[in-house]
Amino acid sequence: MSAVVAQAAPEPATATESSVIVDGVVRRFGQRVVLDRLDLQIAPREFVILLGQSGCGKSTLLRLLAGLDLPDDGRVTVPRKRAIVFQEHRMLPWQRVWNNVTIGVPDGDRRATALEVLQEVGLERHADAWPKTLSGGEAQRVSLARALVADPDLVLLDEPFASLDAITRLRMHDLVRGLRERHDSTMLLVTHDVDEAIALANRILVMRDGRIANDHRVDLDVDGRARGPARDNLRSTLLSEVGLQPHAS
Secondary structure, eight states: OOOBOTTSOOEEOOTTSOSEEEEEEEEEETTEEEEEEEEEEEOTTOEEEEEOOTTSSHHHHHHHHHTSSOOSEEEEEEOSSEEEEOSSOOOOTTSOHHHHHTTTOOSSOHHHHHHHHHHHTTOGGGTTOOGGGSOHHHHHHHHHHHHHTTOOSEEEEESTTTTSOHHHHHHHHHHHHHHHHHHTOEEEEEESOHHHHHHHOSEEEEEETTEEEEEEEOOBOTTSOBOHHHHHHHHHHHHHHTTOOOOOO
16 A cells, blocks of 8 residues: 655555554644644544544644645545545535535436435435524534445544534434444544543544544443443543543543
């Protein structure tokens, strides 16, 4: 597998190799070093959470993996088929929901394709709705549908549930968990929320000062959720690592 050098677009990985390889990546903004010789490997079908305080480089790393930015040094290797879900839904307000879902999809029965993925996220009845008529949770469901429409090997999620209320957020967690199982994709989600990280991931990475400071494997039960005592211990550890005082669940 060849990897891209600095100042070039990420090189696609093959199906038999790691979904993501980041080797000695540096990213600067002016005199500030945001990513400092960062190394990372993510295996196919892993669900990885990137956790850390604001300014540690989480979103910068995500943008590099998405091909929206380039490193100043180092190498990035990612699958060719990848999609990103942002915190804002970024729908075109003058297009119906189904059209927003299939932006960039090759010609064909785009509506049928949109309806298929909208059904997966429970929004097939909203296919002809205008974006402004959707709730926050519904808009993020459309964003997920739009990411999945091309059946990507890597899905990148940049704090997609940060603006949602607590109940809607929990429902979105269940939805994302189910979508990952059905699509068998590798997922990398950026968040500040320790409880969200534990609820979703089978691996949690804690970033600090532009590097991966800690790497935790999550002990999951048969439902894909962190086990009780292990969850409590992990929660305390993560709160400490991101600079927060641990407290009871």
